[in-house]
Amino acid sequence: MVMDSSAEQRERWDRIAADWSPDEAVETAATAPMIDFLAELAGDGPALEFAIGTGRIGVPLARRGVPVAGIDVSPAMVEVLHSAMPAAELPVTVGSMATADAPGRDYQLVFLIANAITCLLHQDEQIACFQNAARHLRPGGYFVIQVWVPQLRQLPPGQTVVPATATDTQLIFDSYDLVTQRLLCHHYALENGVVVSPGTSHHRYVWPSEMDVMAKLAGLDLVNRYAGWDQAEFTGDSNSSISIWQKPNRS
Template sequence: MGAITWGPEIAAVYDTVNAAQSAPSVLGPMVDMLSQLAGDGRALEFAVGTGRVALPLSDRGVPVQAIELSPHMVDRLHGKPGADRVPVTIGDMTTTRLPGQFRLVYLVANTIMNVTTQEEQLAVFVNAAAHLEPTGCFVLEVIVPQLRRVPPGEVARVFCLDPEHVGIETFDDVVGQVAWSHHWFEVDGRLVRHSAPYRYVWPSELDLMARLAGLRRRARWAGWDRQPFKSDSESQVVVYEKPLAGEPGAPPG
């Protein structure tokens, strides 16, 4: 499988290096939207990680289940308050199937790109659609590729230059849309280095994957605050819905 699994070293520092993403100003709008879309139904998170989103969503009263490829990340989740209310299945989000249907399936923090082939990214959409009840939603949060920021003749760019984090991405396979993300983190006085490939995906490509999976786009915003998506937006939050049988966009049969 063309996917990235976080090992024990990264799992151990994941919450520390991503602490800003757990701030109420970041999580609040995200959990607001997800809880609204879930309503009185169940939610399923693909790639739950250490539970940054699943736990506060569960605290809102939404029944949440999850799939996660890395057992090391799940170990971290299990050590947090409320983890007993979020059952996690170890498996990959392209094929792992849970019983029943869900009102909401969501995949955040650019994790669709951790699946590094187009075929398997499409399989994520197909698996999400298979878990959804009619009129249910699949929500994606992912960056917009920033190739225009790479000067002509160069193959890399620095995307983060902070005292505690240096991040460089290299565009290694433009045909396959595979790049590498390289990070150097300062954590508790030591340097942690991490590099991994990802497959960047364009907004129109996401929409086509959704159509092939029997979903249709309901909305695309520049972020969780629902600001309009524009040609220069650097990120996107997309809501796809599963049509009722017989409606336009519904799969045959």
Template structure:
């Protein structure tokens, strides 16, 4: 069940950074920031789903003016409470439709967040919304996973992604609709448990390219990761860069 903060209420925002500590480590953040700094140039950057500022804060520290769109007030509050967070503007709303002030040379959407839009129409709307925000020649960057469908034997719809003493995580897939959900189970030392589930819509590279074309953008680059490793049929994630024509 969701509230005004969607699937990221205060109960999730309060421990979000700690629960994803590996993604906040310098070796995970720095390559993304390095690439985004180069794409932003002297212009402004727009982060869709800015969250608690994992990428936005170090990007701003590199001299890029960053503005964010974020549905969750709880996550945006965490960003504002961090050093430098009050210098980053945040527009509250759905990033597929919300309008941020001004124009941007770069827009970006990282860590599978395109899949938080749970319909194809909403994902198409996101690309169109980005195109409206981008200045001519601007770029849109998306980092997203390749669905783990190879791990599904006939008759199975569930793929575990974490199995530990105190935490279990698994994804469920519906191949007919491209719907998936991530499920998280946590058990404390006193034996108390909690459960959190969030819906997604997985998406394929060629599908994203078509969404970009519908929005008037074209693919410029695609890599496996932020370090520009070539994207292959064995890649489990990818970083795509689309460009809005300069004229």
């Protein structure tokens, strides 16, 4: 039986949805390289986004002419998305990306970005996510994941906390549990040096090599791995990975 963290994630993302606007589901200079990358792999589609959320990427990709569908655990996030693009143009299934069914089984691209794979808090959920992607893909189709690389090399002996972001407006640090492979992300919004919005989120971090095993279990083959959407080389110093696996063509 697959462990299920969807109830915890639904509560979290339903709460966060109140801070999102449909006006954010537009292509920007920052997101254009990502959308270019995904559009090239999708071709004439269709494409399926796991953890589509408010449609920050799925909606602009659909506006490029790629038919897009989505799966997301949060009804509130999906409601924001459908304020930007109606369900008739971008259908979304509410449920866990590890198990939920989207319409059809003939997608050229399934993609999962912004570290969302780590929101599945159990290894067997992450394995099931790969299997669900494979079920939805047509032969020759691609599965793409963008996720950070765990920064354990920054941990001196006995330390469990790594700083992630420190700016005038945001402070983020991550605490690692090396036994359970869990990570607790502590994030704080700042105004004039004062914390105005503290928060935490739970994750299960995953290694590129571990994802490759999950892909193999799902019958997917690694095509390439990059450090960023500009297709920079992935190295041992990369702190992020973009991985592409392919479902083999039928013989």
